[in-house]
Amino acid sequence: MAKVNRARSTSPPDGGWGWMIVAGCFLVTICTRAVTRCISIFFVEFQTYFAQDYAQTAWIHSIVDCVTMLCGLGFALCYSPAIAMVGKYFSRRKALAYGIAMSGSGIGTFILAPVVQLLIEQFSWRGALLILGGFVLNLCVCGALMRPITLKEDHTTPEQNDVRGTQKEDFKRASPYSPLTNKWAQTCLCCSLQQEYSFVLMSDFVVLAISVLFMAYGCSPLFVYLVPYALSVGVSHQQAAFLMSILGVIDIIGNITFGWLTDRRCLKSYRYVCYLVAVGLDGLCYLCLPMLQSLPLLVPFSCTFGYFDGAYVTLIPVVTAEIVGTTSLSSALGVVYFLHAVPYLVSPPIAGWLVDTTGSYTAAFLLCGFSMIFSSVLLGFARLVKRMKKTQLPFLAKESDPKLQLWTNGSVAYSITRELDQKDGESVATAVPGYNPT
Known part of the structure; x- marks a missing residue:
């Protein structure tokens, strides 16, 4: 055909x-x-x-x-x-x-x-x-x-293509009589349905x-x-x-x-x-x-x-x-x-x-x-x-203490509390000679 x-x-x-x-x-x-x-x-x-x-x-x-x-x-x-x-x-x-x-x-x-x-x-x-x-x-x-x-949204990402390619190679290497073949197929099917x-x-x-x-x-x-x-x-x-x-x-x-x-x-x-x-x-x-x-x-x-x-x-x-x-x-x-x-x-x-x-x-x-x-x-x-x-949500964010808020940038979370404390220390040092914030 x-x-x-x-x-x-x-x-x-x-x-x-x-x-x-x-x-x-x-x-x-x-x-x-x-x-x-x-x-x-x-x-x-x-x-x-x-x-x-x-x-x-x-x-x-x-x-x-x-x-x-x-x-x-x-x-x-x-x-x-x-x-x-x-x-x-x-x-x-x-x-x-x-x-x-x-x-x-x-x-x-x-x-x-x-x-x-x-x-x-x-x-x-x-x-x-x-x-x-x-x-x-x-x-x-x-x-x-x-x-x-x-x-465009139907195209898979390069990472997904690599994973699928690896899975296909593993499947080709596996013996058709291997007990792991059925388990691998069931796992892939479950993952596909879940996605x-x-x-x-x-x-x-x-x-x-x-x-x-x-x-x-x-x-x-x-x-x-x-x-x-x-x-x-x-x-x-x-x-x-x-x-x-x-x-x-x-x-x-x-x-x-x-x-x-x-x-x-x-x-x-x-x-x-x-x-x-x-x-x-x-x-x-x-x-x-x-x-x-x-x-x-x-x-x-x-x-x-x-x-x-x-x-x-x-x-x-x-x-x-x-x-x-x-x-x-x-x-x-x-x-x-x-x-x-x-x-x-x-x-x-x-x-x-x-x-x-x-x-x-x-x-x-x-x-x-x-x-x-x-x-x-x-x-x-x-x-x-x-x-x-x-x-x-925006109202609650404004009402909460800004020093206790956490921002997420990718996989790294950081707090601005330390930065605000350092700025407070610098202002005190300027006003009081000889003050060391550390």
Whole structure:
């Protein structure tokens, strides 16, 4: 097989082939996230055909989302690498690039929602799934667009190269039957994993990870139950599918406009705040949903929820990159999307159980709303505490005795106490003749 030549660059090109990467990621999000969202349209068909309740039927959507985020299976082999590649090719216009790439989810939902409803009416749910499967084969084309790139921060230092070269020579000298070979391999593997996933010990990343769990719990059930809820309040099948289309097209606007806005100089340093605001506002939308029981009221809800859903989805990779850096972005995104798996698995069935138990959607929607609001509040509180600590450190440094402070210069720590004492001695010697400070 011919060797693949890696494109080399000292910094992200912010253009060029990067726009092809964005196009590939755009199509990936259509084939993965948009198709997954259309399961909501299949929900009533599955429930009727298999004669199951809400909780049992919800497992279909839950397992699809969970496997995508949890394993290296199916959509996961395309979704996470495509998103990471966008971060490799863009720095200055990263939020805009992610906004365009992630808007594929909204565009796909806008187009596929009425199409899927039409396919179900014409070919039944089995034929509709078969046609969607053929459409998803376009992921093979997307994979062909992903050209590797080596950035400046990806280059190893000369010391690391020497160490790795020495390890390779030691491995070549070692006999393949030597018991030390396996031990050496295990040690190198542990060191490599420790270096690659060292970001999981960062306090900022831990807070982000916890908030993602609550955010993922809240965002998933709507795409399963929006169509069934609309049908339960008297909306027709075509109108319910139209709500999903609205949700998708406004999602696009949220992706692109929020990406463009947060790339502006005035908001670039507030991407973290924009992310938590978007998550919190989606939670508030959830709290209002049980009161909206007609199509004219559900349309504004779909617009509002879709916009802020697109906004925070765009900013997830950006916020993650700000915390862990570009070098560890691929691994960090893998962890972040992995954390989506468990909430995606359990939240739709839990919401379905609440609907079966209470006979209404109110409890399910309220639980999702409070979960997303808590995720936003947690991030805001963590950022506030961090800023308070930063402002207190200089104040405490000024209040403390300067003679007891230590400064670090490289690996050498020294005190200025002796220097101040010598200056005091010199001043006394000047004032008192014959005084010797020693």
